[in-house]
Amino acid sequence: MKQLCLLVLVVMISPFLSIDHSSAMTAVSLELDRENILEAPAEKLDRGGAPKLLYSQYRADYSPYIKVYRFRVEPGSKYTFYMFHPADGVYLNAYLRGDNPLSDYTYSYGPGGFLRGFVSWGQQPGKESCEYQVRRYNFTIAPESQQPWLYLVATYAKPGTQFKVLLKSRADDDEDVSGNTASPYCPKRKGHTWGQVWKQKFLLTKIPEK
Numbered sequence: 001m002k003q004l005c006l007l008v009l010v011v012m013i014s015p016f017l018s019i020d021h022s023s024a025m026t027a028v029s030l031e032l033d034r035e036n037i038l039e040a041p042a043e044k045l046d047r048g049g050a051p052k053l054l055y056s057q058y059r060a061d062y063s064p065y066i067k068v069y070r071f072r073v074e075p076g077s078k079y080t081f082y083m084f085h086p087a088d089g090v091y092l093n094a095y096l097r098g099d100n101p102l103s104d105y106t107y108s109y110g111p112g113g114f115l116r117g118f119v120s121w122g123q124q125p126g127k128e129s130c131e132y133q134v135r136r137y138n139f140t141i142a143p144e145s146q147q148p149w150l151y152l153v154a155t156y157a158k159p160g161t162q163f164k165v166l167l168k169s170r171a172d173d174d175e176d177v178s179g180n181t182a183s184p185y186c187p188k189r190k191g192h193t194w195g196q197v198w199k200q201k202f203l204l205t206k207i208p209e210k
Contacts, residue, residue, distance in 0.1 A: 025051065025102055027070040027151060032169045035084070038094075040065040040156035052104040054153070063091055063155035068102055070152065071167050075145040075204070078171040082136045083120035084164035087128035087186065091157035094120040094165060098145070098204040101153055105207045114142055114203035130186035132164070135194060138177045142201035150204060 030036045044064040047055055058066055073079065083094045097117035110116065118137070125133040141150070152165065177195035 025054070025068060027068045027100065027102060027149070030069050030071050030152070030165070030167070032071060032073075032167050035082075035164045035166050036069075037162055037164050038067065038069065038154045039162040040154075040159050041067055042159050051102045053106050054101045054103075056106055057101065058095065058153050058155055060155070063093065063157050065156040065159055065161075067154045068151065069154065071150045072148050073141050073150045073167075073204070074148070075141050076143040077169070078138065078140045080136055080138050080168040080171045080177065081120075082134055082164075082166040082168070084132040084134050084166075084185070085121060085125050086161075086163060087125060087130050087133050089125075089127040090161055091124055091155075092121075092161060092163045093124075093155045094163070095153040095155070096120075096202075097151050097153065098202060099151070099207050100149070101151055103207050109208055110203065110205050113200070114144075115139060115198050115200040116203060116205075118198070128186055129188060132185050133189065133194075134183055134185040135196075136172065136177055137196050137198060138171050138174055139198040139202045142203040144201075145204035146206045147204050150202070 045055060045059050045066045047059070050059070054066065054068070081096065085092055095117060120135050120137075150167075154163075172195075174197045178197045179193060180195060181191055181193050183189060183194040
């Protein structure tokens with residue numbers, strides 16, 4: 001009888017003792033070789049609940065809506081990354097990095113001589129008559145990489161906005177990426193290359209233990 005009463009008591013109070021982890025941020029996995037639509041979250045990044053590394057490096061007054069994604073890649077393999085920016089003049093951006101931004105570790109670490117991350121749009125595109133302006137990048141995952149995840153931090157100025165990304169497992173030709181000035185996604189925009197080739201290997205690392 002005492003055991004039954006104790007069981008009933010535990011069931012009654014357990015909802016009040018449970019810890020809600022639903023707000024914890026996680027990196028959403030994306031598929032290779034397909035266009036993935038990334039939509040802004042409904043809420044701004046909250047300093048109190050956000051990982052310190054993510055908040056300190058990516059939170060900005062003009063892009064406080066942030067989500068984190070990841071691709072599984074192979075060390076030694078070459079890829080082409082596409083970022084499709086809606087040509088509407090609203091701020092959006094995609095940052096690729098080789099370690100998990102969902103961390104409280106905020107110190108610099110790791111060897112030099114490698115690519116550790118980059119931003120898709122150093123200068124935001126303005127309004128155009130085309131649907132998207134597109135940037136693409138060729139890079140090779142360093143064979144010395146410590147883990148298989150390539151992380152993507154998506155930043156937005158407004159909730160409800162979205163953009164597309166594509167990571168091709170069979171990379172585009174380097175010469176075409178670095179030299180092509182006629183984007184098929186925005187034919188009216190001519191005279192500028194729309195791609196870049198990274199010569200440094202992209203190193204994927206594990207954040208050190210504290």
